[in-house]
Amino acid sequence: MDNPAATANRVPSSRFDGWLEKACALGPLSAAIVHPCDERTLRAVADADRLGMLRPILVGPGERIRRAAAAARIDIEGFDIEDVPHSHAAAARAVALARSGSAGMLVKGALRTDELMSEVLDEAHGLRSERRASHVFALDVPAYPKPVFLTDGAINIAPGLREKRDIVQNAIDLLHAIGVAVPRVAILSAVETVNERIASTVEAAALCKMAERGQITGALLDGPLAFDNAISRQAAAIKGIRSPVAGDADILVVPDLVSGNMLAKQLVYLSDARSAGIVLGTRVPVALASRADDTRAHLISCVLARLLAAHLAIIATP
Numbered sequence: 001m002d003n004p005a006a007t008a009n010r011v012p013s014s015r016f017d018g019w020l021e022k023a024c025a026l027g028p029l030s031a032a033i034v035h036p037c038d039e040r041t042l043r044a045v046a047d048a049d050r051l052g053m054l055r056p057i058l059v060g061p062g063e064r065i066r067r068a069a070a071a072a073r074i075d076i077e078g079f080d081i082e083d084v085p086h087s088h089a090a091a092a093r094a095v096a097l098a099r100s101g102s103a104g105m106l107v108k109g110a111l112r113t114d115e116l117m118s119e120v121l122d123e124a125h126g127l128r129s130e131r132r133a134s135h136v137f138a139l140d141v142p143a144y145p146k147p148v149f150l151t152d153g154a155i156n157i158a159p160g161l162r163e164k165r166d167i168v169q170n171a172i173d174l175l176h177a178i179g180v181a182v183p184r185v186a187i188l189s190a191v192e193t194v195n196e197r198i199a200s201t202v203e204a205a206a207l208c209k210m211a212e213r214g215q216i217t218g219a220l221l222d223g224p225l226a227f228d229n230a231i232s233r234q235a236a237a238i239k240g241i242r243s244p245v246a247g248d249a250d251i252l253v254v255p256d257l258v259s260g261n262m263l264a265k266q267l268v269y270l271s272d273a274r275s276a277g278i279v280l281g282t283r284v285p286v287a288l289a290s291r292a293d294d295t296r297a298h299l300i301s302c303v304l305a306r307l308l309a310a311h312l313a314i315i316a317t318p
Contacts, residue, residue: 014066014140014274015076015147016300019178020051026054029104031287031302032094032232034116035060035087036109037083038291039072044298045107049180053306057082060090061242087111091119098127098284107287115252120282124312131281132166135288136174137264138304141273143195149175150252153260154288155279160206161203164253165210170280171251174245174304177311186249187228188259194224200255207253220244227263238253266283276300278308285309 031054033045042065048054058065058076062083070077084093097103108116119260120127135154140147151171156163159283168185175183185203194201206221211221228235233247255258267273276297279286283306289297 016138016140016274016276016303019300019303022179023053023303024051026053026306026310027220028052029306030055030057030102030310031105031305032057032059032082032097032103033107034094034109035090035111036107037061037064037068038110039068039074040293040295040298041107042069042072042074042076043107043295044302045301046076047295048302049079050308054105054107054302055078056080057097059084059094059097060087060109061085069132085116088119091116092125095119095125095127098201099125103284105285105287105302105309107305108289108304112291113288115281116163116286116288117155120279120286127283129281129283131170131229132159132163133279133281134163134167134170134305135277135279136304137260138170138276138278138300139264139267139273140275141267141271143271146250148231148252149250149262150254150260153257153262153264154277155257157257159256161206164203164207165216166281168207168216168219168221168251168253171253172216174280174308174309175250176218177308178304180250183219183250184245184248185219185221185223185251185253186225187221187253188227188230189224189255190226192224192226192229198224200224203255204253209219219251222246225249227252270273274300274306278304280308287317 013125040124047055057080059082062081075183127165134152137150152167189200194205201224208221230249236246285308287301287305289301
């Protein structure tokens, strides 16, 4: 198996590199790569295979996949290919592989998120669990001293309190999987005080009380917190906020999909953040980077899914 530095040498070093080393040390996991008809996905999964992290099963139009690999000079010889006619069929087949136990995780390729997730969340044939599925952006922001995780900016449009409970717990479980023992969770709103006219402040307060009562476990929660209070100790101090979370958040829980998606993309495109993405709360993790993301984002998304799959296997063991 190659050293993870082989991949690190091709992309800028980041705070994500330690996760890559941990994922490689776990050994390979079968992964269904959904409609990998683009260079970025193929290169990322080829790297993951070479590093001994994944055993890719390429699910999509076989000839189109081979042409894309040949054009990019990516060696996929030896990879299993599940030949299906189009992206929708690829999503359905990949979910079936996960349901049967043939794939321990999914990796999104060159198809829309909603096309993949409609199959993942299908009530009869999908990968639903007792939890609400949710998405997490992992962000390495140069101006912030550690990676920060933002949820949910991709799946749940306007979650209520019950859905937010699962969204928070899913993100906490992910951080446990990457080695953060007690994540600090900031429940975001526009202000840091409870205001009955701003529903997200009331829900933030309720989520914190749920954590006190054991309905959310494994983390420190505080909210409502405005974004500045969540990530800046100075801003929190000026406003007189005394909290172990304020200014030191690991997880940012946004009020809704629109605010979360906009915030994540602002951090990427205006603050030079590096990102990765993953879907949680399903039977198997789903590495879900944007089609516009670079190869490294696709690779680190695979890393997060590999680490979470190992963590879920451990906690499921009697």
